[in-house]
Amino acid sequence: MIKIAVCMKQVPAYSEGDMDEKTGLIKRNGLETIINPYDLAALEAALQLKERLDARIDVFSMGPKRAESLIRDVYAYGVDAGYLLTNSKFGGADVLATSYTLMQGIQVIDDYDLVICGKQTTDGDTSQVGPALAKWLALPSYQGVMRILEVSDKQMKISQDLGKFIQFLEVPLPCLISVNREEFLPRMPSFAGRLQSKNKEIHYLALSDLADKDENHYGMKGSATKVKRIFPPAQTQAVKAQFLEGRDGAQAILSFIRKE
Amino acid sequence: MTKGRGIFVFLECTGNRIEEVSLELLAKACELQKLSQEPLYGVAIGKEGKELETQLLSLPVEKLWWYRYDGACLPALWEEAVLACIEEVLPSVLLLGGTPIGSGFASRVAVAMKTGVTADCTMLELDEGGNLIQTRPAFGGNIMASILTEKTRPQIATVRQGIFPVLTKKHQQAEMVKRRLSEQDSGVRLLKREEKSLDGGITKQEILVVAGRGVKREDDLEQLRELAHLLGGELASSRALVEKGWMPQSTQIGLSGNVVSPQVILTLGVSGTIQFMTGMKNAKKIIAVNTDKEAPIFSIAHFPIVGDLYTIVPNLLTLLKERE
Numbered sequence: 001m002i003k004i005a006v007c008m009k010q011v012p013a014y015s016e017g018d019m020d021e022k023t024g025l026i027k028r029n030g031l032e033t034i035i036n037p038y039d040l041a042a043l044e045a046a047l048q049l050k051e052r053l054d055a056r057i058d059v060f061s062m063g064p065k066r067a068e069s070l071i072r073d074v075y076a077y078g079v080d081a082g083y084l085l086t087n088s089k090f091g092g093a094d095v096l097a098t099s100y101t102l103m104q105g106i107q108v109i110d111d112y113d114l115v116i117c118g119k120q121t122t123d124g125d126t127s128q129v130g131p132a133l134a135k136w137l138a139l140p141s142y143q144g145v146m147r148i149l150e151v152s153d154k155q156m157k158i159s160q161d162l163g164k165f166i167q168f169l170e171v172p173l174p175c176l177i178s179v180n181r182e183e184f185l186p187r188m189p190s191f192a193g194r195l196q197s198k199n200k201e202i203h204y205l206a207l208s209d210l211a212d213k214d215e216n217h218y219g220m221k222g223s224a225t226k227v228k229r230i231f232p233p234a235q236t237q238a239v240k241a242q243f244l245e246g247r248d249g250a251q252a253i254l255s256f257i258r259k260e
Numbered sequence: 261m262t263k264g265r266g267i268f269v270f271l272e273c274t275g276n277r278i279e280e281v282s283l284e285l286l287a288k289a290c291e292l293q294k295l296s297q298e299p300l301y302g303v304a305i306g307k308e309g310k311e312l313e314t315q316l317l318s319l320p321v322e323k324l325w326w327y328r329y330d331g332a333c334l335p336a337l338w339e340e341a342v343l344a345c346i347e348e349v350l351p352s353v354l355l356l357g358g359t360p361i362g363s364g365f366a367s368r369v370a371v372a373m374k375t376g377v378t379a380d381c382t383m384l385e386l387d388e389g390g391n392l393i394q395t396r397p398a399f400g401g402n403i404m405a406s407i408l409t410e411k412t413r414p415q416i417a418t419v420r421q422g423i424f425p426v427l428t429k430k431h432q433q434a435e436m437v438k439r440r441l442s443e444q445d446s447g448v449r450l451l452k453r454e455e456k457s458l459d460g461g462i463t464k465q466e467i468l469v470v471a472g473r474g475v476k477r478e479d480d481l482e483q484l485r486e487l488a489h490l491l492g493g494e495l496a497s498s499r500a501l502v503e504k505g506w507m508p509q510s511t512q513i514g515l516s517g518n519v520v521s522p523q524v525i526l527t528l529g530v531s532g533t534i535q536f537m538t539g540m541k542n543a544k545k546i547i548a549v550n551t552d553k554e555a556p557i558f559s560i561a562h563f564p565i566v567g568d569l570y571t572i573v574p575n576l577l578t579l580l581k582e583r584e
């Protein structure tokens with residue numbers, strides 16, 4: 001059996017969020033939330049592997065208490081165990097602290113053969129947490145994974161989109177991959193899965209459950225970066241807008257395009 | 261705190277050339293260096309060959325490490341190679357392209373050095389204390405955040421292609437340290453490498469039509485695509501439609517998509533968030549159609565039109581077909 005850990009985050013439903021002018025952190029209260037769409041692709045990749053070989057899928061998420069709804073939701077897809085890393089000391093984490101916290105959580109639970117991350121989050125949007133987590137776990141990492149062509153409990157064949165070219169690799173397990181969203185379009189959870197998910201236990205991991213209990217390594221204190229200032233972007237001089245509809249608009253656009 | 265001195269640039273190489281984004285970073289690094297007067301360093305990982313060597317030697321850096329390597333792109337290996345150089349000079353700043361490759365190992369280096377990494381910066385400045393002010397758009401809305409890595413070094417930042425102007429200065433004869441890199445016994449095998457076709461791709465187009473959330477139904481995209489083709493270009497989109505799954509990520513314009521600078525860009529139902537505009541503000545002719553006269557996209561449009569895309573697009577199609 002291979003053991004797979006999937007990292008998933010709850011994010012605001014709309015990219016726009018309010019920000020605390022003092023701390024530079026997003027005010028999450030009151031915003032509608034969803035599962036980061038890129039992480040549903042990570043989960044989909046894990047589910048596809050489970051269809052091909054004997055596998056266990058555990059989901060890890062770091063976030064406020066209310067992110068427990070993410071764990072509840074992923075149980076409906078057939079996830080085996082869901083862990084929510086939640087603690088007041090975890091808030092305000094940057095890439096360094098987020099990846100460290102995820103590593104601590106993953107390590108107290110098990111030695112995983114494969115860790116799967118999404119390409120990016122829609123709120124933090126760095127694509128950096130995956131490779132950083134791999135480094136903490138002393139694992140190699142592979143980004144931009146498009147397909148898992150072959151898999152056994154010892155190795156995988158993968159294809160990766162590296163921008164200018166596509167790379168095909170055979171890689172040994174354990175390792176961490178960050179997957180592209182397009183090639184792993186998420187399925188819908190089954191009705192039976194939804195029913196079963198109601199009875200599954202959500203596992204909480206607080207600071208006291210982790211091997212490193214030093215709060216200076218987590219959240220804002222454990223972060224190397226700080227938001228110093230936020231400001232509106234400079235607006236360039238605007239050309240006066242014209243009110244145009246239908247054929248007039250179309251004609252005006254075409255002549256503007258053709259104008260030297 | 262370890263003090264850190266100098267600016268270090270990761271030079272990404274494909275085949276026998278240095279990637280444009282790395283040359284843009286070097287240009288920025290030169291600018292920063294004028295203020296700080298600290299040395300500039302570079303590290304390249306790329307194929308052995310005279311052509312690349314000549315290019316590398318012409319760069320305005322004090323010292324340069326060149327790992328001659330033609331194997332698989334492996335972030336763990338890249339990280340070790342770059343770390344080895346960093347540990348020799350302990351730079352204050354490390355800059356990498358925000359490419360799939362650069363962002364694939366930037367944070368691995370950050371973890372190894374227990375320092376911070378700021379992704380996809382759009383502005384980089386130095387304050388008097390030698391802190392790198394790393395500015396990036398944040399949180400979807402029209403807000404920029406300036407981020408500091410105050411207590412640890414190096415300060416690591418990634419920047420996407422097209423954000424800074426490319427390097428023009430070329431003179432210095434850099435001191436070059438040649439090394440070899442080998443895929444140790446990692447057990448990884450490179451099976452093959454396929455070049456992606458370069459012709460498609462929205463970054464290569466001179467004319468782009470851009471669909472935003474103002475497009476109400478997925479089926480409507482067909483008309484917009486036809487319009488793009490009739491104009492001799494391609495259809496691109498804002499992230500809103502990519503998140504809906506209507507348009508592929510490869511067609512997304514913006515900071516977390518593609519940075520484009522075509523001759524003509526026609527945005528339809530795009531509001532113009534900072535993330536979007538960062539990706540297209542250098543287009544020569546920007547035409548924006550939006551029903552909201554307050555839409556931020558109008559602040560950069562050369563031809564702002566307050567109007568409904570659903571009345572304008574069908575007429576554009578008719579006019580273009582009449583001409584044929």
Ligand SMILES: Cc1cc2nc3c(=O)[nH]c(=O)nc-3n(C[C@H](O)[C@H](O)[C@H](O)COP(=O)(O)OP(=O)(O)OC[C@H]3O[C@@H](n4cnc5c(N)ncnc54)[C@H](O)[C@@H]3O)c2cc1C
Pocket residue numbers: 015016122123124125397398399400401471472473474475497498499500501512513514515516517518528529530531532533535536539549550551552555567568569570
């Ligand atoms: C970290 C981060 C990174 C991001 N990166 C990117 C990025 O790279 N690229 C990107 O695009 N976005 C990015 N975003 C998302 C961005 O913030 C916006 O959510 C997105 O750009 C909005 O797309 P839009 O303008 O199409 O939609 P909206 O903002 O919803 O705008 C739709 C517009 O259509 C107009 N409209 C409606 N109906 C009509 C009609 N019939 N005719 C004409 N106009 C009409 C409306 O007035 C409105 O202005 C990012 C967000 C975050 C948080």
Ligand SMILES: Nc1ncnc2c1ncn2[C@@H]1O[C@H](COP(=O)(O)O)[C@@H](O)[C@H]1O
Pocket residue numbers: 007008009036038039042060061062063098102116117118119120121124125126127128129130
């Ligand atoms: N708070 C979190 N909890 C769980 N996984 C996370 C969290 N933040 C980031 N990740 C994972 O790291 C990936 C990249 O995130 P980011 O670096 O924020 O763009 C995401 O797609 C997730 O798989």
